[in-house]
Amino acid sequence: MKVLKFEERTLSTEKIFTGKVISMQVDEVELPDGKIAKRELVKHPGAVAIIAITAERKLVLVEQFRKALERTMLEIPAGKIEPGEKPELTAIRELEEETGYRANSFKYLQTFSTSPGFADEIIHLYIAEDLEKVDQPAAGDEDEFIDVLEVTVEEAEELIANERIYDAKTVVGVWYVKSLQFD
């Protein structure tokens, strides 16, 4: 449900940067009281993330270096949506490329914004179950170096506590899997 209360009307847009992943612009906006303000905005094509649960009820994580944070992180599989690609197909593709798994059960869970203060990035979250290892998985991006591991919910909670898991979508994923235990 999209609501527009306190809407800020765009007066002008200054393009700053157009890259391969993100672009940047500064909008001049009119506030609800008629005053003028500037908004620094990052545009992103959107992404998917996958809560992949194995037959042993373990969560599949990928380990990769994140330049933005200058550290290696453990995350649920994720990737950005290619132009014209349906999010569910992105999710199926990224799961296979990053983990070598295909899921016989793929379910949409939730969409959320990651950084509403400055970026339009949204993540579509899926749950993948009944996983099968693919013999010859599709190759991912050639500049991605990834390890795959599988952890129990209790191990994932420890990894959150010691900050090896350190991003919002993965915290959401772990707490979601935990909540299933109570249903």
Next chain:
Amino acid sequence: MKVLKFEERTLSTEKIFTGKVISMQVDEVELPDGKIAKRELVKHPGAVAIIAITAERKLVLVEQFRKALERTMLEIPAGKIEPGEKPELTAIRELEEETGYRANSFKYLQTFSTSPGFADEIIHLYIAEDLEKVDQPAAGDEDEFIDVLEVTVEEAEELIANERIYDAKTVVGVWYVKSLQFD
């Protein structure tokens, strides 16, 4: 725990933009296999968010327009860290400015990255309980237009389902409060 597996060494940095909230740069990096790649990176000062729980066990939300997403959202109170400010003081300040509440119990919960693929923004998450309304709360940013509301966990879950709550930190907050019900 900070790990550097698959580290990408910076070869050069091109500054693109320096703004009031974010800045942007493109780094050229050396990958683990010696190849070269570019990373488009947004720098952000970091933020805090507060899970504020009233005596009636309701969650305090703020409603504001988010230009990046061109829509109004319901979020837990949050704000960016000012230069030199300790995150806990940011949290106390933002809670008062945005909601008019002061908390007699303020507890650190977790830190997480919001968009590790392109931004260094991290959010320090706090839990505020034993709330008191301040007679003359400190004023917030003059370009922020905000309404405050208080919802039960069940109402918050409905707001997630219909996407009035639409950002990762607030989903984390709601699911955390829900998990307390099982402890």
